[in-house]
């Protein structure tokens with residue numbers, strides 16, 4: 001189980017304190033906010049007390065921010081289109097191909113690969129972010145064809161509700177989809193993870209098989 005501490009609106013100083021307590025995986029939902037914060041954290045943004053620090057983009061990514069995103073983040077949880085995957089691949093390939101010195105290498109070893117999760121909107125409503133369940137396999141095929149992208153699994157955000165039990169069918173559906181997809185695209189069993197569960201519903205998400213939970217307010221308090 002991976003705990004991603006979601007630090008949107010949380011100041012750099014508080015993030016330092018979280019690192020001192022042993023947290024090593026952090027999540028942001030905006031590229032610009034992450035850029036400012038990583039700059040404020042300096043070298044600590046990548047390593048604290050000998051432990052590598054990893055940054056996850058959990059919010060929506062616009063294609064025109066792909067260049068910055070590949071420099072800042074180790075993982076992106078919000079892949080929802082082939083165009084976005086292809087743009088990230090293009091940026092990573094350029095980066096690896098010579099222009100790397102211009103940028104800080106990312107946390108993990110400076111390798112120009114990026115972990116990605118496909119975001120799925122399990123009820124398939126077209127207005128919500130995430131791809132439709134029936135489009136997941138085609139998108140996974142695109143990602144698997146991108147040599148610099150590592151397909152880590154699926155992510156979902158259930159519709160907001162004060163009652164966590166309303167989230168359960170969404171989490172269960174994502175787990176089923178993951179199982180079907182793993183077979184369909186020929187990935188090893190167990191290699192595809194589930195990024196699901198936030199402060200209000202992480203217990204239910206864990207019961208339904210979450211591998212990665214993304215927690216903000218339960219760690220840092222209400223956002224203002």
Ligand SMILES: *Cc1c(COP(=O)(O)O)cnc(C)c1O
Pocket residue numbers: 006008029058059157198199200214215216217218
């Ligand atoms: C803000 C956010 C979280 C964390 O939400 P909390 O309810 O504060 O735990 C998790 N995932 C995404 C995509 C978010 O935007």
